[in-house]
Amino acid sequence: MNDASTLPTTLVLLGAGKMGSAMLRGWLALGMDGHGVTIVDPYPADDLMELAKEHGILVNPPSGTISPPEALVLAIKPQTLEAAAPDIAPLVGANTLVLSIMAGKTIANITQRLPKAKAIVRAMPNTPAAVGRGITGAAASAGVSAPQRAAASALLSAIGAVEWLDQEDWIDAVTAVSGSGPAYVFYLAECMAKAGEVAGLPADLAMRLARATVEGAGELMFRDAATPASQLRVNVTSPGGTTAAALDVLMDPNGLEPLMTKAIGAAKRRAGELSG
Ligand SMILES: NC(=O)c1ccc[n+]([C@@H]2O[C@H](COP(=O)([O-])OP(=O)(O)OC[C@H]3O[C@@H](n4cnc5c(N)ncnc54)[C@H](OP(=O)(O)O)[C@@H]3O)[C@@H](O)[C@H]2O)c1
Structure with a gap:
């Protein structure tokens, strides 16, 4: 799945915060030679400086x-782009792939700030990237060549799975499903724990049960990627049993699905409002 040979040999990482440094660690783990890497970040963390020294990365x-x-990987906060653009512009050459993970910054916004950029990939990762288990939706500008797309895939696959999007405007919905999604899952664990308390359990025990259940169910889905989630659910639901009793409530026409649709719709709308 990861082909280190398609990784670029020269790369500038602009912004080595949470996401930028998670990606950097992933690239190095894939075998990228640090001697071709330059980091630009006003206050690089101590552990990042150590890593840079170890791998010959210029900071x-x-x-x-x-x-x-x-x-050129743009992993700065979106609100920083405008002020940083004059410093970034000279880093864009005729054949430079610009890979942006900035939330809400469209390919058009980036082109406007960096007029020389012709090959732009706009990507939306999520926080499990920190443990190499993220998922990123990515859209490419018309100027991205096949080798550049392969390079972007290799760079993004260092932090998890990659889904190429046919249309850039799907990014708001991607943001709503997977970008913001980890928080929904954490909240699911919270709700299960609170419901466990109502059902008579001590709060700490209910939370341990809920957390471990979410972790374990996620791992089962990960290990059995070929089986649809709906089938995994059916496999653990005996007719007339306890799971079925709970699912009757959750799968009611007024249950979880319409609520989740409303929540994801709200996130998508907000992503649209924040774009620009
Ligand atoms: N975290 C996520 O889950 C997530 C998910 C999807 C997309 N993203 C996107 O990823 C990007 C980075 O997010 P993050 O969570 O990694 O943020 P972060 O931890 O704040 O990282 C941003 C880094 O950029 C540095 N920086 C600021 N101005 C700079 C400049 N002019 N040149 C170079 N570096 C500069 C910051 O330094 P200082 O801290 O010293 O200012 C910081 O180290 C954002 O655009 C965000 O929208 C994040």
């Missing part, structure tokens, strides 16, 4: 000394 060289790389 914050004097501005004006960085040549345009094969790939």
Whole structure:
């Protein structure tokens, strides 16, 4: 699945915070040579500096000394782009792939700030990226070549699965499902724990049971990727049993599905409002 040979040989990482450093660790684990990597970040963390030293990565060289790389990864906060654009622009060469994970910044926004950028991939990862189990939706501008798309896939696969999107405007819905999704799952664990308390359990025990159940069910889905979630559910639901009694409530026409549809719709709308 990961093909290290398609990783770019020269790369500038702009913004080495939570996401940027998770990606960097993934690339190094895939075998990327640190000597081709440059990090630009105003306050790089101590552990990142150690990692950089270990792998021969250049950190914050004097501005004006960085040549345009094969790939420029934008992992700064979206609100930072405008102010940073004059410093970023000289890093974009004719053949530079610009890979942005900035939430809400469209390909058009990036082109406007970095007019020389022709090959732009806009990606939306999620927080399980920190443990290499993220999922990223990615959309490419028309100027992205097949090798550049392969390079972007390799870079993004370092933090988990990658889904290429036919249309950039699907990103708001991707944000609503997987970008924001981990929080829904954490909340599911909270709700199960609270319901366990109502059912008579001590709060700490209810929370341990709920957490471990969400973790374990997630792992089962991960290990059995070919089986649809609906079938996994059916497999553990005996007719007339306890699970069926709960699912009758959750799967009622006024149950979880319409609520989740409403929640994801609200997140998608907000993603649209924040874009630009
Ligand atoms: N975390 C997520 O789950 C998630 C999911 C999807 C997308 N994203 C996107 O990923 C991007 C990064 O998020 P994050 O959570 O990793 O944020 P973060 O931890 O705040 O990382 C951003 C990093 O960029 C640095 N920075 C600020 N201005 C800079 C500049 N002009 N040049 C270079 N570096 C600069 C920041 O330094 P200082 O801290 O010193 O300012 C910080 O280290 C955001 O655009 C976000 O929308 C994040």
